[in-house]
Amino acid sequence: MSDALSLKLQALACPTRRAILARLKLGETSVNELARPFEMSLPAISKHLKVLQTAGLITQGRNAQSRPCKLAEGGLNDVATWMQDYHQMWEQRLDRLETYLQNLKETEK
Amino acid sequence: MSDALSLKLQALACPTRRAILARLKLGETSVNELARPFEMSLPAISKHLKVLQTAGLITQGRNAQSRPCKLAEGGLNDVATWMQDYHQMWEQRLDRLETYLQNLKETEK
DNA sequence: GCTGTATTTAACTTTTTAGTTATTTAACTA
DNA sequence: TAGTTAAATAACTAAAAAGTTAAATACAGC
Numbered sequence: 001m002s003d004a005l006s007l008k009l010q011a012l013a014c015p016t017r018r019a020i021l022a023r024l025k026l027g028e029t030s031v032n033e034l035a036r037p038f039e040m041s042l043p044a045i046s047k048h049l050k051v052l053q054t055a056g057l058i059t060q061g062r063n064a065q066s067r068p069c070k071l072a073e074g075g076l077n078d079v080a081t082w083m084q085d086y087h088q089m090w091e092q093r094l095d096r097l098e099t100y101l102q103n104l105k106e107t108e109k
Numbered sequence: 110m111s112d113a114l115s116l117k118l119q120a121l122a123c124p125t126r127r128a129i130l131a132r133l134k135l136g137e138t139s140v141n142e143l144a145r146p147f148e149m150s151l152p153a154i155s156k157h158l159k160v161l162q163t164a165g166l167i168t169q170g171r172n173a174q175s176r177p178c179k180l181a182e183g184g185l186n187d188v189a190t191w192m193q194d195y196h197q198m199w200e201q202r203l204d205r206l207e208t209y210l211q212n213l214k215e216t217e218k
Numbered sequence: 219g220c221t222g223t224a225t226t227t228a229a230c231t232t233t234t235t236a237g238t239t240a241t242t243t244a245a246c247t248a
Numbered sequence: 249t250a251g252t253t254a255a256a257t258a259a260c261t262a263a264a265a266a267g268t269t270a271a272a273t274a275c276a277g278c
Contacts, residue, residue: 006122013118014266018191025195031225044267046226051265065224065275076195082127083192086134086185123236140255153237155256160235174245174254 004056005078011055012079016040017048021071024058028070113165114187120164121188125149126157130180133167137179 011017020034035045049069052058057075060067120126129143144154158178161167166184169176 003124005127006124009118009122010265013115013122015112015115016266018114021195032223040266041268042225043227043269047266050226065222067225076192080192083185083189086130125236141253149236150238151255152239152257156236159256174252176255 005082007055008057008076008079011051011057014048014051017052020045020048020052020069021057024069024071028061028068030066030068032066034069114191116164117166117185117188120160120166123157123160126161129154129157129161129178130166133178133180137170137177139175139177141175143178 012021016038019037023029023034023037031042031045031049034049035042038045049058049060053060055075057072058069059072060069062068121130125147128146132138132143132146140151140154140158143158144151147154158167158169162169164184166181167178168181169178171177
């Protein structure tokens with residue numbers, strides 16, 4: 001199960017890790033900060049972060065003792081590409097998506 | 110890890126199961142037929158199918174002794190919805206997606 | 219160089235996953 | 249009804265995942 005896509009999907013298949021990603025959407029932050037909302041030991045969070053990092057979904061920097069995490073640029077690209085391959089199912093979402101695109105274009109103006 | 114989204118992502122995080130889905134894109138087929146390409150026992154495939162079914166990604170019908178499988182309508186919707194939530198990453202794909210939408214619209218004419 | 223803070227690593231436990239072979243169920247066929 | 253085919257279930261094993269506590273590492277500040 002060691003291919004990149006499986007690694008990412010596996011990493012995403014855990015609510016804790018998705019919650020971590022959701023938090024990181026708000027911006028770079030420390031491991032301690034990330035751990036705060038969870039009833040779980042710090043090492044457990046550290047492990048989750050390692051899984052996310054190995055999957056290429058986050059990166060970790062360095063700032064004194066802190067190792068701030070952030071979302072990896074384009075980390076979900078292959079997942080999105082795989083999804084796109086499922087046109088039949090995908091098409092059901094096109095309306096919504098088109099609306100979204102439209103809004104985005106207008107925002108950019 | 111029992112929420113619907115986690116169940117689906119977990120189901121997708123296995124190359125064998127994704128291969129099964131890919132085969133099912135071509136159309137409904139029997140368990141035996143699905144198992145053929147794999148170097149794996151039939152019960153193993155049967156289990157994979159159960160995982161996919163529990164996740165709501167496929168459905169199984171009945172035709173004599175055969176239990177033909179097919180893709181579940183809209184089975185990937187929540188996964189797609191979750192993905193959409195990641196606008197920042199998503200935006201990197203917008204160009205491609207827009208092209209795709211454009212093509213689709215033109216096809217529909 | 220000692221102390222505190224942030225984080226990781228080690229060692230261990232429990233549960234889940236992915237596979238196996240052997241057995242069972244269900245339905246068709248002669 | 250006996251035999252065949254399609255698939256699922258049972259019972260088991262090995263490996264991976266997700267958590268724990270305790271110890272180690274890395275750096276900052278006095």
